[in-house]
Amino acid sequence: MTIGDAPVRVALLGCGVVGSQVARILVEQADDLKARVGRPLELVGIGVRTPGPRPGIDEALLTTDVEALVRREDVDVVIELIGGIEPALTLILAAIETGKSVVTANKALLAQHGAEVFGAARASDVDVYYEASVAGAIPIIRPLRESLVGDAITSVLGIVNGTTNYILDQMHTHGSSFADALAEAQSLGYAEADPTADVEGHDAAAKAAILASLAFHTRVNLTDVDCEGITGISTGDIAAAERLGCVVKLLARCSVSADGTVAVGVHPTMVPVEHPLAGIRGAYNAVFVESVNAGRLMFMGPGAGGSPTASAVLGDVVTAARNRVRGVSGPGESAYSTPGITDPGRVESRFYLSITVRDEPGVLARVAEAMARHDVSIAAVRQEQLGDGGYARIGVTTHEAPYASVRDVVSLLTATNDVHGDVRLLRVEGA
Ligand SMILES: NC(=O)C1=CN([C@@H]2O[C@H](COP(=O)(O)OP(=O)(O)OC[C@H]3O[C@@H](n4cnc5c(N)ncnc54)[C@H](O)[C@@H]3O)[C@@H](O)[C@H]2O)C=CC1
Ligand SMILES: N[C@@H](CC=O)C(=O)O
Numbered sequence: 001m002t003i004g005d006a007p008v009r010v011a012l013l014g015c016g017v018v019g020s021q022v023a024r025i026l027v028e029q030a031d032d033l034k035a036r037v038g039r040p041l042e043l044v045g046i047g048v049r050t051p052g053p054r055p056g057i058d059e060a061l062l063t064t065d066v067e068a069l070v071r072r073e074d075v076d077v078v079i080e081l082i083g084g085i086e087p088a089l090t091l092i093l094a095a096i097e098t099g100k101s102v103v104t105a106n107k108a109l110l111a112q113h114g115a116e117v118f119g120a121a122r123a124s125d126v127d128v129y130y131e132a133s134v135a136g137a138i139p140i141i142r143p144l145r146e147s148l149v150g151d152a153i154t155s156v157l158g159i160v161n162g163t164t165n166y167i168l169d170q171m172h173t174h175g176s177s178f179a180d181a182l183a184e185a186q187s188l189g190y191a192e193a194d195p196t197a198d199v200e201g202h203d204a205a206a207k208a209a210i211l212a213s214l215a216f217h218t219r220v221n222l223t224d225v226d227c228e229g230i231t232g233i234s235t236g237d238i239a240a241a242e243r244l245g246c247v248v249k250l251l252a253r254c255s256v257s258a259d260g261t262v263a264v265g266v267h268p269t270m271v272p273v274e275h276p277l278a279g280i281r282g283a284y285n286a287v288f289v290e291s292v293n294a295g296r297l298m299f300m301g302p303g304a305g306g307s308p309t310a311s312a313v314l315g316d317v318v319t320a321a322r323n324r325v326r327g328v329s330g331p332g333e334s335a336y337s338t339p340g341i342t343d344p345g346r347v348e349s350r351f352y353l354s355i356t357v358r359d360e361p362g363v364l365a366r367v368a369e370a371m372a373r374h375d376v377s378i379a380a381v382r383q384e385q386l387g388d389g390g391y392a393r394i395g396v397t398t399h400e401a402p403y404a405s406v407r408d409v410v411s412l413l414t415a416t417n418d419v420h421g422d423v424r425l426l427r428v429e430g431a
């Protein structure tokens with residue numbers, strides 16, 4: 001508990017896209033924040049990797065001795081905005097061990113070391129808040145951890161990565177190249193320090209692991225997530241989606257399977273234009289939560305960017321500071337359930353297969369036969385001529401089928417003389 005009228009003292013680690021905005025808000029909104037906490041929020045130091053002036057930041061606050069800042073006795077709340085695993089993990093554990101509350105936006109770390117971090121926080125009876133770690137400014141952690149904790153969540157579905165949504169949106173609406181759209185997303189501050197995490201789906205997978213852990217009161221790790229990014233998405237896929245009245249979105253899906261296990265996946269998916277997720281543009285994110293008693297809820301808003309993400313961080317800082325003033329800690333993680341993870345091959349979806357074939361009699365029948373052999377039911381077929389080279393493209397949309405069965409169909413087709421090149425496979429969301 002902070003004593004008397006003493007300020008709540010805050011140490012900020014990392015002064016990049018998000019950290020610099022947090023520092024700005026702590027200064028610009030100091031009076032309002034003081035009124036809300038009941039004490040001033042005093043920024044006592046900013047841990048940086050390299051010294052030197054930064055626009056709008058008091059240089060006297062900067063230090064490169066980040067661990068010493070974390071361990072300072074007069075610090076109450078540590079905000080970790082460095083990103084990555086180390087040194088962020090060591091610093092967070094040092095903060096917890098020395099009795100500080102922690103606020104972090106670091107989904108990569110929580111999805112891989114959540115058990116260790118939350119266990120340490122429980123042992124030290126301090127708060128760890130992480131609203132900014134999933135879907136940026138959108139309140140989704142607190143609704144799952146607190147507002148919906150009395151309900152039974154059955155699924156969480158959404159767009160949780162701003163960079164990939166920005167790239168796919170630019171490809172659809174402006175015909176931009178993947179590389180140009182990624183460069184723009186980086187310059188706008190949406191991308192991770194290494195954007196591989198975004199485009200390979202790892203960032204969305206980390207967020208899906210965090211969402212599934214909260215939704216199903218369990219511990220889902222990054223390695224439990226069946227993950228596919230958008231690097232394989234071509235202009236041909238974008239055009240195929242448009243022909244079907246769809247847009248391609250990177251969707252994260254967490255659900256309870258029929259046998260009670262939990263399925264968590266991230267996949268580029270064709271979404272019909274009339275579906276609410278199809279209208280989520282730029283770096284916006286949206287998350288649907290479905291629960292037994294509340295029904296369907298939708299959360300939507302900016303999913304990335306310095307200022308929006310800083311908004312979520314400040315919400316957590318105020319909450320942690322209020323708790324310290326009152327000498328209490330907030331709700332811990334409830335990870336009491338051990339349902340196990342569904343084998344990705346058993347997860348059902350609708351699929352779209354784009355198959356380039358020799359344009360000869362009987363080929364379409366043999367494609368249909370391959371699907372029937374693996375019990376994959378066809379919902380629609382579309383065939384088009386490809387120039388004069390003797391090839392045609394068959395686009396097949398399936399009814400719901402287990403991924404393993406569709407994968408077997410693809411292997412079977414690829415091995416035949418009918419098929420030319422690879423078979424493209426994408427999931428299709430229902431309208
Ligand atoms: N940029 C965004 O839209 C969002 C970012 N996040 C998360 O917020 C965190 C920060 O992200 P950004 O601000 O975008 O990254 P950034 O790369 O702009 O900032 C990180 C800063 O930490 C500094 N740093 C690196 N190692 C350090 C060390 N050892 N000691 C002190 N400082 C060090 C870097 O020099 C850099 O200035 C990450 O965990 C990220 O995943 C979460 C939601 C949205
Ligand atoms: N790189 C992330 C940042 C927010 O979490 C994204 O693009 O969503």
Ligand code: NA
Binds near residue numbers: 133141
């Ligand atoms: Na959020």
